[in-house]
Amino acid sequence: MQILGHDLIAYEPLIFTKDEIYENCFFEFDKALIKKAKEQNAQFSVVCDDLTKAILANASGAKFIICDIKNAKNFAKMAEFYLFDSKIACVIDDEAEIAILAYLGVDVAIFREAIRGDF
Known part of the structure; x- marks a missing residue:
């Protein structure tokens, strides 16, 4: 599991944006x-709230698919079955959540400290 923000x-911080594109x-x-x-050939990640969006984000080249x-x-099941290039990620507030994400098959745990911007 990859961990950002511990x-x-x-780690490299992730920048949350609503309209501009940054690396x-x-x-x-x-x-x-x-x-x-x-x-812009920028490395980007996408917050997705349903499976259709996650599939489209993966096919579009997103680095991370961030979900709740x-x-x-x-x-995580779909990503494994379809061999997504994107990694499934969740934002967490506490170390104790790492084990839960591992059990669920999530690829990346992102601590809020790793995020720049209002997310």
Whole structure:
């Protein structure tokens, strides 16, 4: 499991954006922003709240598909079955949540400390 934002592990911060594209940014699923990120050859991640969006985000080249814990298990199963290139990620507040995400098959735990912007 990859872990972002823990004080024992080096990481690059993720930048939450609503309209601009930055290297290593993420945003809520938005077709226009995905197109913009692809045009700029930027590394991007997408917040998805349903499986269709997750499948489209993966096919579009998202680095991470960020979801809430209630969708994590289903997203992780689909990612494994379809061999997604994107990694399934969840934002967490506490170390204790790492084990829960591991049990669900999530690829990446993102501590809030790793996020720049208002997410």
